[in-house]
Amino acid sequence: MKKNLMNFTLILTILFFNISVALAETVIYNVQSGIYHNYSCASANRCTKNCIKIDKKEAIKRGGRACKNCGG
Numbered sequence: 001m002k003k004n005l006m007n008f009t010l011i012l013t014i015l016f017f018n019i020s021v022a023l024a025e026t027v028i029y030n031v032q033s034g035i036y037h038n039y040s041c042a043s044a045n046r047c048t049k050n051c052i053k054i055d056k057k058e059a060i061k062r063g064g065r066a067c068k069n070c071g072g
Ligand SMILES: [Zn+2]
Pocket: 036, 037, 038, 041, 042, 043, 044, 067, 068, 069, 070, 071, 072
């Protein structure tokens, strides 16, 4: 019984970890260059007109590439 509880706790931990990772995957995507950045990237902060905040998966789906400076 105690072992089952341990497994349940482990599953919950993994679930919450996945959710937080999924939330952290929003990137700044430059629709013109097709490059996506993370929030702290200087290039992303300079880019206002052509940049949108989208999911990293969506950026990749649109043919986006990770920025060389920040890694996306
Ligand atoms: Zn960048």
